[in-house]
Amino acid sequence: MQFDLSSVETATLVFIGTLVFGAILAAFVLTAGLISLAVLGAGKFTWVVVSTTLLAVVHGINAGWDRLVHRASAVDLPGDFQGQPAPSTGTYPRVILRDS
Known part of the structure; x- marks a missing residue:
């Protein structure tokens, strides 16, 4: 027996099509x-x-800078710095600030 699609109701075809x-x-x-x-x-x-990667680069730069600053602070410069008069503040000697 052959299946004839014309025998199926329209509502059934619409339902199957919707599914x-x-x-x-x-x-x-x-x-x-x-x-x-x-x-x-x-x-x-x-x-x-x-x-x-960017965070690692920034940490690397900071670590390198920290090593450089601490190495530079450990260097003792020979001689004393003479006090020089500052043009606007009178005769206060200049102060060398070290990393503390």
């Missing part, structure tokens, strides 16, 4: 959501890598 359209729409939404999650995950991963 198929809903399944296609749900598959599209799920695929779009999965792709957006993958893109957001890649963006988050990229942000973490870039921010961690």
Whole structure:
């Protein structure tokens, strides 16, 4: 016996068509959501890598500067600095500030 589609009622065909359209729409939404999650995950991963790298660079620069300052503060300069008159403050001697 051959299946004749003309014997199926219109309401049944509309119902089946609606179910198929809903399944296609749900598959599209799920695929779009999965792709957006993958893109957001890649963006988050990229942000973490870039921010961690920049933070490491800044910490490296700070550590290098700290070593340079402490090494420079350990150097003793021979001789004494003579007091020089300052033009606007009278005759106060200049003061050498050291890293304390």
